[in-house]
Amino acid sequence: MAETIKTKVLIIGAGTGGYVAGIRCGQLGLDTILVDGGDGLGGTCLNVGCIPSKAIIHAASKFETVSKAAAGGTLGITASKPAIDLAQTTAWKDGIVRKLNAGVAGLLKKAKVKVVNGWAEFSDAKTCTVKTADGDIVISAEHVILATGSEPVELPFLPFGGDVISSTEALSLSAVPKKLVVVGGGYIGLELGIAFRKLGAEVAIVEMADRLLPLYDKALTDPVAKWLEKHGVELHLGAKAGSFDKGALNVTGKDGAALKLKADKVLVTVGRKPRTQGWGLENMGVAMAGPFVKIDDRCATSMKNVWAVGDLTGEPMLAHKGSAQGEIVAEIIAGHDKRFDPVTIAAVCFTEPEIVSAGLGPQDVEGRDDVITAVFPLMAIGRALALEAGDDGGFVRVLASKTDHRLLGxxxxxxxxxxxxxxxxxxxxxxxxxxxxxxxxxxxxTMGEAFHEASLRALGHAIHI
Incomplete structure (x- = not known):
């Protein structure tokens, strides 16, 4: 017979939304159970996303620096030709993940949160059965927080498996592929594509839109496009990927021409989708907003005392959004008057070079005559030059209201x-x-001086330009 447990708060998903909600619930004295469905404490971000990808990106940049030193020298530094043992790099990355996993586990234990490892399936809005290694556990709760996260989108004609991989598999390769084709020119594909190019792979990118990172304005993405061109990354824009067969990806070019791109690995990064299948969402009676769970400004679903946070609730699918929502929901359950109503959720692309965006962009204020826009180039910042960060077209841009000078973006x-x-x-x-x-x-x-100077320029009196 299955063990039965009752609790005040039941959290499904141990990603950045779920575990932060759990820690805050524990701090507030709420009896809390957190169910980890198998991704590991920290979820996608910590285990197979944000953290490991940044580790690989960092290693790739170090390798590129040494490679430059071996190819004639850089900054007066010379070196012998470097080699990369990606298996060792991956093991180093895995060590970071394990350390952070242990840290999250320690924080949850400190907050007196009970962690159950297993897959949950709901029979109604407040009851689920968790299949664990030691048998089934039935958990019923007064409050349920859904934090199941998201998963990579799979193309029907390019199913994951073998040499067709998602970002998860890309972060655990034991060797650098000689030829890598990336399907999707968004931030995930570009971050990993650039990293593998730095590690020595021949990289091609296939993107359906007419330019890379289509959600960002062209001025922001031009420096990235220039880096790709300079480093021999093959771009196929306005192109559509097809099947992968006998070591070649079939592609229909912008002009309709049929292409075959040779590849050892095909990395598919066409987006992520909320994880809504396989855990009984259909039995919970919550309203949906397209593919996402519908919530209000308290992160409440249509079912009383059922809450949802993170990627499950819609764009932007960013770890820090989920964490903020999880913290707020815990405080609401504890009786605090809280709302999730941020002015902005900043986003970063860890491309080469990096991109940051917060608030309104030029595309959001197009046609308006009540907005001041000012740009300050990094080439005029001493710290940027000292870091070799001043000659790639980088800049800081501010958008502000003409009437009261309030920052808009x-x-x-x-x-x-x-x-x-x-x-x-x-x-x-x-x-x-x-x-x-x-x-x-x-x-x-510091690099932050560019923000200061851009604001001064918007006021009409920049100092260093």
Whole structure:
């Protein structure tokens, strides 16, 4: 007979939304059970997404630096020709993941959250059966937080398996593929495609849109496109991928021409979809918003005391959004008056160079005459030049209201600009005006000075340009 447990809060999914909700519930004294369905504590982001991909990107950049030193020298530094043992690199990456897994486990234990490892399936909105290695456990709860996350989209004519891989498999390869074809020119495909190019793979990218990263404006993506061109990455824009057969991917080019791209591996990165199948969502009676679970500004679903956070609830599918939602839901359950109503959720592409965007972009204010736009180039920032980050076309851009100078949007492209993302989000969340940024003494020499100068330029008196 299955063991039966009752709890105040039941959380399904141990990703960034779920485990943060669990920790906060525990801190607030709520009896909480967290069910980890197999991705591991930390979910996609920690195990097979954000963290491991950034580790591989970092290793690839180090390898590229040594390669430059071996090919005639860089900054007066010379070196012998480097080699990459990707199996060792992957083992190093896995070590980071294990350390973070252990850290999350420790935090949950400290918060007195019970973790159940197994796959949950709901029979009604507040009851599920979890299949564990030791048998079935039936859990019923007063409150349920759904945090099941998302999974890679699979193309019917390019099913995952063998040499057709998703980002998950790409992060665990034991050797650098000689020829890699990436299907999808969004941020996941470009981040990994660029990393493998740095590691020595021949890379081709197939994208249906007419340009890369179509959700960002052209000025932001041009430096990335220039890097790809300079480093011999083959681009097929306005093209459609087909089947993969005998080591070649069939592609229909923009002009309708049939192409065959040779590939050792085909990396499919055409997006992610909410994980809604296989755990009994259909038995819970919650309303949907297209493929996502519908929520209000409290992250409440249409079923009383059933909440949803993270990728399951819609765009943007970003780890930090899920974490913020999870924290808020825990506090609401504990009786606090909370709403999820952020001014902005900043996003970063860890491409070469990096891209940051927060708030409104040029495409959002097109045709308006009440907006100030100012751009400051990184080539005029001393720290950027000292980091070899000033000659790739990078810049910081501010958009602000003409009437009251309130910041509306902030973007940047360039090496190391990801570290500006929190400053961007903070200024927008606080309702800052241009004078707030201009009046803040920015540390010299730092990349953040470009934000200061862009704001000064919007006010008509930049100093260093």
């Amino acid at each position: 902030l973007q940047a492209v360039g090496q190391h600009v990801s570290e500006l993302s929190n400053s961007f989000a903070q200024m927008l969340e606080m309702g800052a005006v241009l004078e707030d940024v201009a009046g803040t003494i920015h540390v010299h020499p």
